[in-house]
Amino acid sequence: xxxWMIVLFLGLVLPGLIFSGGARxxxxxxKTVRFWYHxxxxxxxxxxxxxxxxxxxxxxxxxAEMVAWDAYFQKLMTSIAGGNPPDVxxxxxxxxxxxxxxxxxxxxxxxxxxxxxxxxxxEKIWELTRHTDGKQYLMPLQMVILYLYYRADMFKExxxxxxxxxxxxxxxxxxxxxxxxxxxxxxVYGFGIRGGRGxxxxxxxxxxxxxxxxxxxEGKSGLTTPEAIAANQWYIDLYRVHKxxxxxxxxxxxxxxxxxxxxxxxxxxxxxxxxxxxxxxxLGDKISAAPVPRGTKGAWTSFGDEExxxxxxxxxxxxxxxxxxxxxxxENNALWQKSSGxxxxxxxxxxxxxxxxxxxxxxxVESTPFAGVLPAHPKVxxxxxxxxxxxxxxxxxxxxxxxxxxxxxxxxFFGKK
Amino acid sequence: xxxKSMKRWDLFPYLLLSPAMLVTILVIFYPIVRTFTYxxxxxxxxxxxEIRFIGFGNYLKxxxxxxxxxxxxxxxxxxxxxxxxxxxxxxxxxxxxxxxxFWRGIARSLVLIPWVTPSVIxxxxxxxxxxxxxxxxxxxxxxxxILSSYFPWLANxxxxxxxxxxxxxxxxxxxxxxxxxxxxxxxxxxxxxAAEVDGASTWQKFTRITLPMxxxxxxxxxxxxxxWVANSLDIIYIMTGGGPGYATHTxxxxxxxxxxxxxxxxxxxxxxxxxxxxxxxxxxxxxRKILRMEDRGTV
Numbered sequence: 001x002x003x004w005m006i007v008l009f010l011g012l013v014l015p016g017l018i019f020s021g022g023a024r025x026x027x028x029x030x031k032t033v034r035f036w037y038h039x040x041x042x043x044x045x046x047x048x049x050x051x052x053x054x055x056x057x058x059x060x061x062x063x064a065e066m067v068a069w070d071a072y073f074q075k076l077m078t079s080i081a082g083g084n085p086p087d088v089x090x091x092x093x094x095x096x097x098x099x100x101x102x103x104x105x106x107x108x109x110x111x112x113x114x115x116x117x118x119x120x121x122x123e124k125i126w127e128l129t130r131h132t133d134g135k136q137y138l139m140p141l142q143m144v145i146l147y148l149y150y151r152a153d154m155f156k157e158x159x160x161x162x163x164x165x166x167x168x169x170x171x172x173x174x175x176x177x178x179x180x181x182x183x184x185x186x187x188v189y190g191f192g193i194r195g196g197r198g199x200x201x202x203x204x205x206x207x208x209x210x211x212x213x214x215x216x217x218e219g220k221s222g223l224t225t226p227e228a229i230a231a232n233q234w235y236i237d238l239y240r241v242h243k244x245x246x247x248x249x250x251x252x253x254x255x256x257x258x259x260x261x262x263x264x265x266x267x268x269x270x271x272x273x274x275x276x277x278x279x280x281x282x283l284g285d286k287i288s289a290a291p292v293p294r295g296t297k298g299a300w301t302s303f304g305d306e307e308x309x310x311x312x313x314x315x316x317x318x319x320x321x322x323x324x325x326x327x328x329x330x331e332n333n334a335l336w337q338k339s340s341g342x343x344x345x346x347x348x349x350x351x352x353x354x355x356x357x358x359x360x361x362x363x364x365v366e367s368t369p370f371a372g373v374l375p376a377h378p379k380v381x382x383x384x385x386x387x388x389x390x391x392x393x394x395x396x397x398x399x400x401x402x403x404x405x406x407x408x409x410x411x412x413f414f415g416k417k
Numbered sequence: 418x419x420x421k422s423m424k425r426w427d428l429f430p431y432l433l434l435s436p437a438m439l440v441t442i443l444v445i446f447y448p449i450v451r452t453f454t455y456x457x458x459x460x461x462x463x464x465x466x467e468i469r470f471i472g473f474g475n476y477l478k479x480x481x482x483x484x485x486x487x488x489x490x491x492x493x494x495x496x497x498x499x500x501x502x503x504x505x506x507x508x509x510x511x512x513x514x515x516x517x518x519f520w521r522g523i524a525r526s527l528v529l530i531p532w533v534t535p536s537v538i539x540x541x542x543x544x545x546x547x548x549x550x551x552x553x554x555x556x557x558x559x560x561x562x563i564l565s566s567y568f569p570w571l572a573n574x575x576x577x578x579x580x581x582x583x584x585x586x587x588x589x590x591x592x593x594x595x596x597x598x599x600x601x602x603x604x605x606x607x608x609x610x611a612a613e614v615d616g617a618s619t620w621q622k623f624t625r626i627t628l629p630m631x632x633x634x635x636x637x638x639x640x641x642x643x644x645w646v647a648n649s650l651d652i653i654y655i656m657t658g659g660g661p662g663y664a665t666h667t668x669x670x671x672x673x674x675x676x677x678x679x680x681x682x683x684x685x686x687x688x689x690x691x692x693x694x695x696x697x698x699x700x701x702x703x704x705r706k707i708l709r710m711e712d713r714g715t716v
Contacts (some may be wrong), residue, residue, distance in 0.1 A: 074677040078462075081462050098463035101464065102461050147546075185566045246550055247569040248548070248550055248569040250569075250660065250661040251661050253681065256550070259550075259575055260550060263551065265550050382679045382680070384676060386674050386679060389658070390660060392657070395660070397574050397662055397664075399662055
């Protein structure tokens with residue numbers, strides 16, 4: 001009887017104890033990193049990368065959530081305020097000042113110092129993403145540089161040269177704006193301007209290259225000098241006086257600008273590699289790219305960046321950094337860009353033959369020397385999201401002058417005088 | 418002893434109600450109280466150190482804020498425009514659907530389509546229909562010779578708000594149509610028969626029987642609709658984002674932009690509170706007027 005009981009004990013209870021202990025141990029080991037991201041193309045997936053990472057790092061699980069771009073920033077901000085942010089999030093550089101002000105990001109300097117992959121990331125990206133307090137909060141992930149798209153076939157038809165200065169640009173834009181079927185209506189417009197949200201990049205290309213500065217080196221406003229106001233006037237005139245962009249300009253957003261280009265309604269516009277594949281699918285060889293034209297003071301184009309940040313509230317920072325470092329390593333980063341359609345941040349990926357042959361990639365690389373970002377100021381986020389679009393639209397509609405427009409911007413950054 | 422048991426019994430209904438009360442308090446009253454509190458605070462999400470009580474600061478700021486007044490004015494145009502158009506179209510549709518014709522059943526279901534279409538789809542659909550470069554509305558107007566060239570309906574500050582009002586008219590008229598239709602069917606046939614015996618004309622039957630009998634239905638549906646329309650944000654936001662400039666800023670749109678684009682929850686709450694007070698005031702006046710009419714027996 002006793003032996004029977006011992007056997008029963010050994011047979012039933014012990015394995016239970018052993019396995020439950022094991023399970024507990026395993027549970028304690030597996031750590032989950034919550035990751036927020038977005039791709040312009042919602043059909044692309046981050047799953048292969050996650051599987052690769054989880055294979056290489058047993059014990060870490062990545063719980064990825066794709067967040068819609070339009071609501072990304074507000075969702076991130078409210079998740080931080082609500083005390084339940086993700087561990088890792090894709091972050092735009094212009095959000096950084098507000099996030100640092102909220103103490104929402106964890107500084108990564110110690111991690112990066114120990115990370116061997118750091119030397120394979122372009123030095124310029126480290127420079128651009130370092131915060132004004134000297135700390136590095138962001139791990140590079142992807143970049144794009146905005147360039148000029150143009151309809152090579154229309155240029156050829158009219159015998160035009162790709163513009164390199166803003167005067168040449170205006171001249172070409174006027175010639176491209178025309179009635180092609182003789183019905184008295186304009187069928188093609190020279191330049192597709194994005195007047196809605198996100199169009200600040202177009203504005204900055206022409207205005208910041210011709211004497212305007214949002215914040216000068218001395219920390220003052222460079223928005224209301226006569227030069228800056230004139231540069232802004234030149235940009236407003238593209239729509240109001242020269243009428244080289246479609247009548248819908250004030251509210252045209254990303255979708256409209258790209259659709260106008262694809263349908264042949266416009267002959268030039270500005271965007272980045274993210275839309276190149278779609279353009280080629282529709283237009284083939286008819287579409288080409290070049291660096292944006294110079295302004296009166298040199299050239300400026302927007303460096304479109306995206307990084308990964310680790311949230312200060314995260315309890316799995318070590319694991320989170322492993323995931324960020326994994327994505328910033330050449331082989332994996334190249335895979336990521338296949339989904340994002342953007343440029344790798346790794347030096348060793350930039351040397352491939354494909355980069356040399358692709359005309360859009362070439363325009364991006366040629367634009368690198370003058371690619372810039374908006375100043376690291378906490379009010380840039382609101383400027384981009386709502387102040388710029390509403391004010392630009394009012395200027396396009398003739399409700400305010402160039403000077404009034406620049407004064408509104410100045411007040412936004414520096415307060416009322 | 419008797420009293421004690423009575424007391425216990427008195428509490429019992431409240432005990433049964435408490436789960437529902439608790440949920441109501443949590444999901445309705447708590448956010449309202451929070452919004453009111455925020456409206457008296459400087460509460461900018463990214464400046465956690467500067468969050469503090471500022472009394473009526475935000476309210477005074479609103480008085481001096483030109484965008485607030487533009488939004489206020491647009492809200493009034495929006496409510497009056499949308500409601501009157503929806504009511505007229507809804508009334509007409511209800512009268513038609515009350516007639517006898519062989520496919521009436523199908524017609525009654527079909528008319529509900531705009532109402533059951535999700536707002537996001539309605540907004541995107543109308544945005545592309547109005548599109549200034551390839552929209553079908555422009556195409557039809559140019560083909561019919563009414564316009565000589567495509568017009569940017571949503572990019573022009575003079576037409577944008579009215580263009581959205583038309584889109585919302587389309588979306589919301591079935592609500593009135595169905596409510597009024599239900600009201601029409603509740604009117605006893607005998608009243609019309611009696612009127613006919615007395616020699617009443619069709620117009621007299623409409624003004625003396627149909628309209629007065631419909632007042633309770635109209636009263637309720639108008640009030641509900643005013644509240645919904647005053648609060649609506651999705652369609653405007655998707656169609657124009659409040660632009661061009663401030664042309665389609667209404668109070669809910671402005672509040673949303675302040676909160677989620679400027680992260681200024683204090684000021685955004687103030688705008689929301691002002692809107693709430695305005696609607697409450699309006700509804701209170703409306704209810705009083707109707708009650709008085711009932712007392713006088715006008716209704």
